[in-house]
Amino acid sequence: MNRNCLLSSLFGFALLGASLPVSSAFAETEAPVPSMRAPASFADLANRLLPSVVNVSVAAVLKPEQDDEKGPDASPPAGPQVPKGKAGSPLDKFLHDYTKRKAAPNRPPRRFQGLGSGFIIDPAGIIVTNNHVIEGADQVVVTLHDGTEMPAKIVGRDSQVDLAVLSVKPEHPLPAVPMGHSDAARIGDWALAIGNPFGLNGTVTAGIISSRGRNVERGLYDDYIQTDAAINKGNSGGPLFNMAGEVIGINTLIYGGAGGDSIGIGFAIPTDDARGIIEQLRRDGHVSRGWLGLRFQDVTFDMAQDLDFRDADGKVGHGAIVSQVEAHGPAAVAGLEIGDVIMQVEAKKVTGQTMPRIVASYPPGTKLGLVIWRKGAQKSLNITLGKSPVPADTLPSDTHQPDHAKEAIDMLGLEVSAIDSDMRTQYALSDDQRGVLVDHVDASGTAVLRGIEVGNVIVQVGQVQVNTPDALKEELNRVQGQKKNEVLLLVQDNDGLRWVPVPLKTNF
Incomplete structure (x- = not known):
């Protein structure tokens, strides 16, 4: 097969589409098809970068x-x-x-x-x-x-x-490569990986950018570039290049086969995330990250609907919903509250996935402008980032006398009760823990589908605090009366507070 035939085979779909007969009216309105050519060779680029x-x-x-x-x-x-x-x-x-x-x-x-x-x-x-x-x-x-x-x-x-x-201390200047802008890389762009897989020095592999912004549940700062350029054990720390010879990623992870070998799914840290960290490491030897003093989650589509959270265009909103605020921390001082949705940080739109990286890119002491959504309205706040978590002071104890009676919540498949001293001891709850304790979870109910377990504490329904079973049931009835199929609960478990959307059972 000659080169022209090979290119036709690789890109036949686009070329055949362009060669099919079409009506004159369709031909007049169709946008021109851009030329699609594979690089004749990566040799010159590889020779320069190796x-x-x-x-x-x-x-x-x-x-x-x-x-x-x-x-x-x-x-x-x-x-x-x-x-x-x-x-x-x-x-x-x-x-x-x-x-x-x-x-x-x-x-x-x-x-x-x-x-x-x-x-x-x-x-x-x-x-x-x-x-x-x-x-x-x-x-x-x-x-x-x-x-x-x-x-x-x-x-x-x-x-x-x-x-x-x-x-290192070289005897003469070493050949360096520039750090490019990974944010400009598009899905489908060519990418070149160079490294030392299995100790095989100077191995060059080529592929494309398969995806962007990958969260592989490794930590708060997941934002990987996915590539199908072959990377294996030993490629760790090596560069992922664009066709201009700029580093756009640092190869770090793979989805491995049975032996952990490459199956064409590799992940690289984007250079636009890494640049500031590298500068701090060079200058200070460590990284100082800004700290908000809160916990938050990504606002899912279902959460946004449950909260009637919409953006300025009336579309379902995106952001990071606050699930916990450290007493006397930067967020508390700025006036942030549980249930607030952070929409923007310094005019940058954020989600629960992107906000940690954006905030961490600013050093402690930086004053940031936030745009939040609170109970139907947008509000602007300023916050000064802290350096490290401050010890959380004990909140004043709830003076409300708990109701000891259990209450069946059929629409969720739960039995709950107010928190008393015996339950605080039994479930290792703090003296300041507020909410309604889960006593029983029905295996056929809807709450079990969302991971709610005995010993969890339901703190809020939507953005309303509940401290008694009656208060919980009243709020659930209110949500159901709004013809909603789901309710958003703030739940305390062993890992802390989290927002949990739970389907409502309607045939009870």
Whole structure:
């Protein structure tokens, strides 16, 4: 098959569509089809970029108990732990999460080595990689594309976003690559990954940007670029390039097959998220993030409907709904309340997923302007970011005498009761805990579908505080009277406060 035939095969759908006979009227109104051409070769680009990508080798001493969980090519001890995802989630491996093996009894400590990738951002010898590549290492060596080895110093690292900055002392300026703007990358754009998979130095793979803004439930700052450019163990910390030769991502995670190998789904930290962190690491050796002093969730479509939350255009709104406010924290001082929906931060529209990154990009002490939605109206507030959480003072105890009677809430499939001293002891509730305690959950009810369990406390219905079973039932009846199919509950569980949309049962 010649080259023209190959291109026709690859892009036949678009070309065939353009060649089909059409009516003259249709032809006059149809927009022109843009030219679709694959790069003839990535060779020139790869040749230019390869010298800026390095191999990062680490060594550390493993204690016997750590050795139980590490293979010979595993990542450093004390590497980042991947939070458990939802049941059935395939996200269970970092690029350096290798096969476990059992150590022999009484084995003495031994050294181990691990491999990763990195890239040069300053000719003076500044290199970016992943934190999990170097965490726990007591020795780091960088190998350039030409084979030159140099000891590296860890300038700073940030485990929350999984970035680290290294420095070396070269005899001459090193070839550096520019940090591009990942926000300009579009789904479908070509992407080039360069790294050292399995220790194979200078491996180049190509693909496209498969998706943007991926949340893989790894932490607060998830905002990954997804690519199908092949990345494997050892690519950690390596660059993802655009066709201009700019770094638009730092390769960090993969969905792995049975052995944790690439199946064409890789994730990279966007450079527009990483740039400020890298600058702080270079300057200070650590990252200081702004702190709001609150907990929040993403406003789902169902939540927005339950709250009648709409934007200025009358469409279902988007934002971050506040579920908890730290006493005397920045949010409390600014006047934020539970149930407020934060819509904008410094004129940037936010959701529960994007707000942590946006807020964290500002240093402590920064004054930010917020736009919030509160019970049907928009309001502007100013907040000064704190540096670290302040101890929460004890709230005054609720002086209301609890009603000990249980109440069946058939429309949710629950039995609830007011909180008394015995229940506070039994369920380890604080003296200031307010709300209605869940005593029983019907397996055929709707609340069980949303994960509500015995011992949980229902604090609010919508944005109304409820402290007795009667108050809860009254609010539920009010919501049902509005012909709604769902109710939004603020629920306290072992992990804290969370908003839970629960379907209403209508045939009771």
